[in-house]
Amino acid sequence: MNISQSKLLFERAQISIPGGVNSPVRAFKSVGGTPLFIKSAKGAYLFDEDGNKFIDYINSWGPMILGHAYKPVVKAIQKKVVDSTSFGAPTELEIQMAELIKSMCPNVDLIRMVSSGTEACMSAVRLARGFTGKNKIIKFEGCYHGHADCFLVKAGSGVATLNIQTVPGVTGGVANDTLTAPYNNLHAVEKLIAENKNEIAAIIIEPVVGNMGCILPKAGFLEGLRKICDEENIVFIFDEVMTGFRLATGGAQEKLKINADLVTYGKVIGGGLPVGAFGGKKEIMEHIAPLGNVYQAGTLSGNPIAMIGGFTMLNELKNNPSIYDELEEKSFYLEKKMHKVLEHKKIPHRINRIGSMMSLHFCNHDVYDFETVSKTDISLFNKFFHHMLSNGIYLPPSGYESWFLSNAISKKDLKNTINAIEKFSL
Numbered sequence: 206m207n208i209s210q211s212k213l214l215f216e217r218a219q220i221s222i223p224g225g226v227n228s229p230v231r232a233f234k235s236v237g238g239t240p241l242f243i244k245s246a247k248g249a250y251l252f253d254e255d256g257n258k259f260i261d262y263i264n265s266w267g268p269m270i271l272g273h274a275y276k277p278v279v280k281a282i283q284k285k286v287v288d289s290t291s292f293g294a295p296t297e298l299e300i301q302m303a304e305l306i307k308s309m310c311p312n313v314d315l316i317r318m319v320s321s322g323t324e325a326c327m328s329a330v331r332l333a334r335g336f337t338g339k340n341k342i343i344k345f346e347g348c349y350h351g352h353a354d355c356f357l358v359k360a361g362s363g364v365a366t367l368n369i370q371t372v373p374g375v376t377g378g379v380a381n382d383t384l385t386a387p388y389n390n391l392h393a394v395e396k397l398i399a400e401n402k403n404e405i406a407a408i409i410i411e412p413v414v415g416n417m418g419c420i421l422p423k424a425g426f427l428e429g430l431r432k433i434c435d436e437e438n439i440v441f442i443f444d445e446v447m448t449g450f451r452l453a454t455g456g457a458q459e460k461l462k463i464n465a466d467l468v469t470y471g472k473v474i475g476g477g478l479p480v481g482a483f484g485g486k487k488e489i490m491e492h493i494a495p496l497g498n499v500y501q502a503g504t505l506s507g508n509p510i511a512m513i514g515g516f517t518m519l520n521e522l523k524n525n526p527s528i529y530d531e532l533e534e535k536s537f538y539l540e541k542k543m544h545k546v547l548e549h550k551k552i553p554h555r556i557n558r559i560g561s562m563m564s565l566h567f568c569n570h571d572v573y574d575f576e577t578v579s580k581t582d583i584s585l586f587n588k589f590f591h592h593m594l595s596n597g598i599y600l601p602p603s604g605y606e607s608w609f610l611s612n613a614i615s616k617k618d619l620k621n622t623i624n625a626i627e628k629f630s631l
């Protein structure tokens with residue numbers, strides 16, 4: 206596969222941009238090789254600067270649930286942009302967006318728009334601390350909630366991919382207020398609660414993890430955390446930046462039938478434009494400025510172009526709920542066929558999947574937390590990644606990431622993906 210243009214661009218990029226990328230996971234650091242520079246994308250396909258075509262299983266790390274350059278979203282943005290790109294003042298569209306989200310997601314009385322998932326999660330934690338008057342939070346090893354200082358403790362995604370044990374610049378004071386427990390380990394959380402009685406403001410969790418591969422909650426785990434939060438006056442925060450509007454219109458709260466106190470969103474909510482949000486119970490959200498004193502702000506929060514992109518995307522999902530059935534059918538097909546091929550090849554593996562989020566791990570054991578992910582054969586994954594890339598299949602460049610299917614993917618694309626796997630050998 207000719208990637209000469211990407212090679213030249215990557216060399217040039219590294220002169221002006223740290224590592225040549227504006228987000229570390231894009232750098233192919235763990236899988237090795239040159240990151241591909243993308244020229245355009247349409248539907249299920251990416252086209253790089255060398256003219257190579259790929260079936261996309263990253264979909265911008267989740268946002269492109271209906272495929273790239275989705276016509277209604279493109280048209281809505283084109284129409285809106287001529288009315289200026291930002292006012293720094295309230296608009297009706299922001300009300301419409303908030304009302305639409307409230308109609309789709311359970312348990313959201315008030316919602317505040319921001320410009321990234323990091324901002325959403327950072328703001329939700331500050332709010333939980335302000336609301337409870339307590340300082341500590343519990344997060345889970347391998348979960349990733351963005352790059353705010355308090356989350357960069359045993360984090361997933363790029364932090365795990367790059368194996369950064371402690372992030373320089375995150376002070377001891379901040380790290381001391383972030384407690385961690387293994388995912389799916391309720392006993393470890395109970396122990397932290399007992400050791401930090403009345404000091405814990407929030408438990409923040411990816412209700413389905415996408416940042417150490419796709420990891421599903423074991424039966425009773427989330428329910429147990431819900432009970433702890435109720436008993437201990439702890440704010441239960443669902444980080445639904447990945448799962449929101451992807452697992453169902455109502456995200457993981459709807460799919461898993463469990464209510465958080467605060468929920469954060471990103472990715473799909475913006476349809477590929479910079480949008481995040483946090484929302485939840487009125488009695489908590491009304492502590493946010495200007496109603497309350499928990500200050501949170503953003504020049505481009507609720508930006509009209511970002512709003513129209515997200516509003517159009519969410520409306521498509523709300524008005525066509527069959528999309529989730531189609532995504533389930535396509536994702537199940539891929540999982541089933543991939544398992545059959547790898548089993549026939551006698552390659553030990555596990556496939557974790559829920560809806561259109563999935564991950565493949567090369568191992569002989571179940572994968573249910575950071576420790577079990579860390580014991581998978583990452584070097585074999587890296588070999589698999591490059592095999593698939595050279596066969597026109599663009600997977601996340603890390604064994605610590607989830608794959609995302611878009612509903613633009615066709616049965617033929619899925620069959621081509623399986624054909625590529627059939628050509629894989631150890």
Ligand code: KE4
Pocket residue numbers: 228229230231266321322323324326349350351352362363411415416444445446447471472481606
């Ligand atoms: P952003 O600040 O990157 O918009 O969102 C942070 C975030 C928060 N919560 C969850 C569950 C997330 O998955 C993310 C971001 N996910 C990564 C992919 N694993 C974004 C890709 C990147 O860092 O470039």
